[in-house]
Amino acid sequence: MSHPFENLPTTPTAEEVVDKAFSRATRAGGAKEGVEAQQSMLMTASNIVSDNLQNVAQSWPTIDELDPFYVELADAVVGEAYPSEDDPGVDALKQHLSEVSWAGRKAKEIRQEYEGRLVRGDKDTARKLRKQAFARIADVVEEVEGDLAAVSTARDALKGLPDIRPDEPAIVVAGYPNVGKSSFVNRVTRADNEIASYPFTTTQIRVGHFEDQRIRYQLVDTPGLLDRPPEERNEIESQAVSALEHLADAVLVLVDPSEECGYPLAQQLELRNDIQSRFDVPVLTIANKSDRSTDVEADHYMSVTEDDNVEGVLQAAVDAVGYELELPFDDE
Known part of the structure; x- marks a missing residue:
C-alpha cells in the first residue's frame, strides 16, 4: 500500500490540453466532409478537453476523507508549495481542483450549445460556428491555466512524501x-x-x-x-x-x-x-x-x-x- 498521493498522474499544462484537443479534432474532421466534419471536430475537441480536465480533478483522493496524518501533512506540504496564496494549504488546492473540474464541464456545455446550431446551417456557417466554439473552449482552458499549474506543483510536492502507513503502529x-x-x-x-x-x-x-x-x-x-x-x-x-x-x-x-x-x-x-x-x-x-x-x-x-x-x-x-x-x- 503506497501513500495516497504517490500514483497521481502528471498534470498537463493548459497549452498541452488545447494543442492535443485541436490537433486531434483536425484529424477527426479530415476524415469527413461538410457539416459532419465540423460536428466531428467540435465533439472531438470538447471531449478531449473535458476528459483531460475532469481526469485531473478526479484522479485526486478526497482529501477530507484521508487519515488525519495525511490531511495535516498535505496541508503543510501544499502550504510550502503555495507561499503566495492567501490560504496556502489544502483548501487552496481544493479550490484549484474545483476550478479545473468546472472548466471540464464548461467545455462540454459549449459543445452542447453549438451542436444544434451546426446542423441547421450550411458548410460555411458550420465552420464559422465551430471556430467560435473552439475559441470559447480555448478561453475556458486558458482561464484555468494557473489552476492547472498550481495542481501540478502540489502533485510534484506530495508525490515525494515518505511511505508512512497510518494503519500500522x-x-x-x-x-x-x-x-x-x-x-x-x-x-x-x-x-x-x-x-x-x-x-x-x-x-x-x-x-x-x-x-x-x-x-x-x-x-x-x-x-x-x-x-x-x-x-x-x-x-x-x-x-x-x-x-x-x-x-x-x-x-x-x-x-x-x-x-x-x-x-x-x-x-x-x-x-x-x-x-x-x-x-x-x-x-x-x-x-x-x-x-x-x-x-x-x-x-x-x-x-x-x-x-x-x-x-x-x-x-x-x-x-x-x-x-x-x-x-x-x-x-x-
Whole structure:
C-alpha cells in the first residue's frame, strides 16, 4: 500500500490540453466532409478537453476523507508549495481542483450549445460556428491555466512524501542531534529502511521497520522536526509535527546525559517536556550512551555503541504501543 498521493498522474499544462484537443479534432474532421466534419471536430475537441480536465480533478483522493496524518501533512506540504496564496494549504488546492473540474464541464456545455446550431446551417456557417466554439473552449482552458499549474506543483510536492502507513503502529524517535537516534533506528530495523525527505525541510527522515509477534512496526526518525525547541520551528514544520501527533502510537525521546552531543542536558529535557505536553501517547525518556553517563532520571538506559539494552528499549516501545493484532476467530 503506497501513500495516497504517490500514483497521481502528471498534470498537463493548459497549452498541452488545447494543442492535443485541436490537433486531434483536425484529424477527426479530415476524415469527413461538410457539416459532419465540423460536428466531428467540435465533439472531438470538447471531449478531449473535458476528459483531460475532469481526469485531473478526479484522479485526486478526497482529501477530507484521508487519515488525519495525511490531511495535516498535505496541508503543510501544499502550504510550502503555495507561499503566495492567501490560504496556502489544502483548501487552496481544493479550490484549484474545483476550478479545473468546472472548466471540464464548461467545455462540454459549449459543445452542447453549438451542436444544434451546426446542423441547421450550411458548410460555411458550420465552420464559422465551430471556430467560435473552439475559441470559447480555448478561453475556458486558458482561464484555468494557473489552476492547472498550481495542481501540478502540489502533485510534484506530495508525490515525494515518505511511505508512512497510518494503519500500522508507529514509534516516533525524537531528541537533539547526535544523541544516537539514527544509530538506534539502524540498529533495530531491517536493512531495507526507506530514507525519504519531507518536501519542506532540507533534512531527511528515516523510516525503518521491524516485526514483533507478526506485527510490523514503523520506527520514524525525525531530524528537522523533533530535534530542536518548538520556537525554532517554522509554521510549516510545526504543522508537520501536528501530523506526527496523529501518527505516533508511542514516542521515544533520546537524551545524552554525557552531553557529548553538544547540548546541555537541561535543554534536552526541555524538548522532552514539550513533546510530552504535545503527544497524547506514551512518551518514554531513553538515556543513551549509558556507558559514559547515567546521570539523568530516565525510563530506560542503553548504549547503542556497546549494544547494551538496545533490544530492551525496543521491547519497552512495543509494550508502550500495546498494539494487538486482529485475528479471525470462531463464534462457536
